[in-house]
Amino acid sequence: MNRLSILAAVALAAAPACSAAQDTGYEFTTKVIQLPAGARPHDASPGRPGEIWYTAQRQGALGIIDIDKWTYRQVPLGEGSSPHGVVLGPDGMAWITDGGQNAIVRYNPANEALDVWKLPADSGYTNLNTGAFDKDGVHWFTGQTGIYGKVDSSGNLRIWQDPDGRGPYGIDDTPDGEIWYVSLAGSHLAKVNRADGSIEMIEPPHENAGLRRVWADSEGDLWITGWNSGKLYRFRPASREWTSFDLPGERPQAYAVYVDERDDVWVTDFTSNNTLVFDIASERWVATIPGSGPNAAVRQILGRGNEVYLPESGTDRLMLVTVKG
Amino acid sequence: MRALAPLALLAAAACAHAAGPDPATLAAGERAYQKCYSCHSLEGPHPTTQGPSLKGIVGREVAAEPGFRYSPAMRAYAGRQPRWSRAALDAFIADPQAVVPDNDMGFFGIRDAEERRALVEYLAAR
Numbered sequence: 001m002n003r004l005s006i007l008a009a010v011a012l013a014a015a016p017a018c019s020a021a022q023d024t025g026y027e028f029t030t031k032v033i034q035l036p037a038g039a040r041p042h043d044a045s046p047g048r049p050g051e052i053w054y055t056a057q058r059q060g061a062l063g064i065i066d067i068d069k070w071t072y073r074q075v076p077l078g079e080g081s082s083p084h085g086v087v088l089g090p091d092g093m094a095w096i097t098d099g100g101q102n103a104i105v106r107y108n109p110a111n112e113a114l115d116v117w118k119l120p121a122d123s124g125y126t127n128l129n130t131g132a133f134d135k136d137g138v139h140w141f142t143g144q145t146g147i148y149g150k151v152d153s154s155g156n157l158r159i160w161q162d163p164d165g166r167g168p169y170g171i172d173d174t175p176d177g178e179i180w181y182v183s184l185a186g187s188h189l190a191k192v193n194r195a196d197g198s199i200e201m202i203e204p205p206h207e208n209a210g211l212r213r214v215w216a217d218s219e220g221d222l223w224i225t226g227w228n229s230g231k232l233y234r235f236r237p238a239s240r241e242w243t244s245f246d247l248p249g250e251r252p253q254a255y256a257v258y259v260d261e262r263d264d265v266w267v268t269d270f271t272s273n274n275t276l277v278f279d280i281a282s283e284r285w286v287a288t289i290p291g292s293g294p295n296a297a298v299r300q301i302l303g304r305g306n307e308v309y310l311p312e313s314g315t316d317r318l319m320l321v322t323v324k325g
Numbered sequence: 326m327r328a329l330a331p332l333a334l335l336a337a338a339a340c341a342h343a344a345g346p347d348p349a350t351l352a353a354g355e356r357a358y359q360k361c362y363s364c365h366s367l368e369g370p371h372p373t374t375q376g377p378s379l380k381g382i383v384g385r386e387v388a389a390e391p392g393f394r395y396s397p398a399m400r401a402y403a404g405r406q407p408r409w410s411r412a413a414l415d416a417f418i419a420d421p422q423a424v425v426p427d428n429d430m431g432f433f434g435i436r437d438a439e440e441r442r443a444l445v446e447y448l449a450a451r
Contacts, residue, residue: 040433058422058433082433125359144363166363166374185363185373208372228373295427314427 024286026277027324032292032317033070035063041311041318043085043130045094046304048109053094054311054318055083062086062094062107065318067307077105078116085130085300090137091153097128097141104131104141104151117155123147126159129169130213130300134194135177142168142181148192148199160197164188170213170257174220174237182211182224189214189224189235204233205242213300217259217280225254225267232257232267232278247276248285258301260308262323268298268310275301275310275321292317346446354447357440360432367451376430382409383449398427414445 035041040058047053052065060081061074077083082100089095094107098116102125106115119126126143133139140150146166149159162168164186171181179192187209190199204211210228217223224233230252232245247254253270260266264286265278273296277287289310291298297314303321310319346354358367364376370390371378377390387403388395395403402425406413417424418441420434435441 124356127360127363145359184375185371187373210373227375299431 024279024284026279026287028287028289029322029324030289030319031070032319033065033072035072035316035318036074037316039063039074039316040313041316042083042313043300043302044309044311044318045086045088045302046307046309047088047094048092051109052309052318052320053086053088054309055086055096057082057084057313060100062096064109067320075107075112077101077107077114081105084128085141087131087133087139087302089139089153090133095131095133095139097131099126099128102126102128104128104139104157115155117151117157119143119149119157119159123159130171130181132171132173132179134173134179136194138194140171140173140179140181140192140194142171144169144184148181148190150194150197158197160199162186162190162199163201169211170215170225172215172222174216174222175218176220180214180216180222182214184210184212184227187211187228189222191237202235202240204229204235205244206231209233212255213257215257215259215265217263217265223257223259223265225257227253227255230254230269230271232265245278245283248272256298256301258303258308260303260323261305264323266301266308268301270297289319289321291315292319345450346443350443350446351450353440353443354445354450357435357444358447360435361444364430364432379448380451382451383411383414383445385409387413396427396429398425399429402428411445411449414448415441418444 038058039056041054042057044054050067054063056063061076063074065072080100083096083098085097086094096105098105103116103118126147127145129142129144131139131141138150138152142148146162147159148168151157167183167185169184181190189202206229209226212225212227214224222235234243247269249272256268258266267276273291275289276285279286293315295314296312298310306323308321365379367380369378369380377393388399421430
């Protein structure tokens with residue numbers, strides 16, 4: 001573990017990739033980019049080919065990293081902006097859940113134009129969180145004060161109230177294009193009825209688990225982090241069966257979850273300051289990737305191909321992990 | 326008459342304080358609290374909110390909710406600032422990371438001084 005930390009620090013200084021092979025045979029390289037002080041990169045996403053996008057939450061900007069040159073620039077999103085999530089839309093644009101502007105913001109990389117779709121004034125501050133696209137290209141999003149909603153590419157926007165109130169957080173689409181989200185404070189999973197906006201709420205096996213984020217694998221199983229329970233959950237919609245897996249260590253706090261294109265599950269643990277990789281087939285943790293510094297606080301994970309992006313909100317850095325094989 | 330004017334102002338201020346904040350301030354504070362609502366309840370400790378309850382926060386000991394996992398930064402702050410005075414709350418809400426660097430709160434503050442004042446008054450009334 002110490003060896004890996006040192007290697008990561010070297011990569012930060014000189015920006016070369018470093019290799020790591022763990023006893024499970026899982027191999028990857030990492031490199032780290034230092035972003036502006038105070039940027040607090042919250043979420044990251046694949047951007048245009050060769051680019052990584054990230055939200056500079058504290059600086060009200062969308063960050064754009066050129067992977068080849070290993071450089072970045074930031075695009076201001078507007079007065080009061082405080083962006084939380086960013087995802088690549090089917091239109092090739094960045095769709096941003098901007099809590100500060102209480103708006104969904106769309107950035108067009110072709111001409112740098114911004115669309116700012118404000119939530120209804122009577123919604124008040126909704127603490128917009130994360131977004132995902134359904135199979136019709138409609139963008140669904142959560143707001144942590146207790147709302148979820150949708151907006152289409154013309155800016156037609158609608159929101160609904162979560163019956164449990166505060167908490168809607170992570171959201172994802174399954175391979176069949178349906179939308180699921182989890183409520184952190186409400187501690188439930190929700191399947192959205194895309195036709196009428198209603199939800200079906202599904203309780204996890206542990207009370208007050210604090211479901212933080214959700215991601216679907218290629219089979220449509222949902223992988224969910226329990227912030228309070230310190231567990232990784234799998235919910236199988238076909239059988240409605242829950243299975244839980246303990247994170248290693250004492251009192252883990254499971255935050256981000258992402259299933260990569262190889263169907264490996266990536267999870268961050270705030271207690272140990274590690275990102276962990278879980279192998280679905282063997283149901284074992286197969287890799288541990290320490291943060292590049294203390295309290296790296298990786299709050300979201302996404303990737304493309306064999307790349308996985310770890311935005312470190314606590315160090316103002318982003319770690320690019322490249323998986324071998 | 327000029328000498329009496331300050332006394333009259335003091336008396337008016339004292340009456341206003343005794344009566345509590347005006348409804349407009351409380352309403353503004355309630356709106357401002359919506360920025361806190363996701364993570365902080367007003368009903369006492371909550372099992373799944375991400376932050377401690379704000380019930381009775383004004384005058385309460387810092388980092389003292391039983392069972393809550395405060396960050397090391399917030400626990401250290403409690404050594405310097407034992408209780409949440411109105412002034413301490415105002416400064417923290419203005420820029421949480423400046424007052425308590427490396428605290429865990431995912432909120433970057435309220436710049437508007439009037440909005441902060443209304444929020445503190447609203448919290449004080451809870």
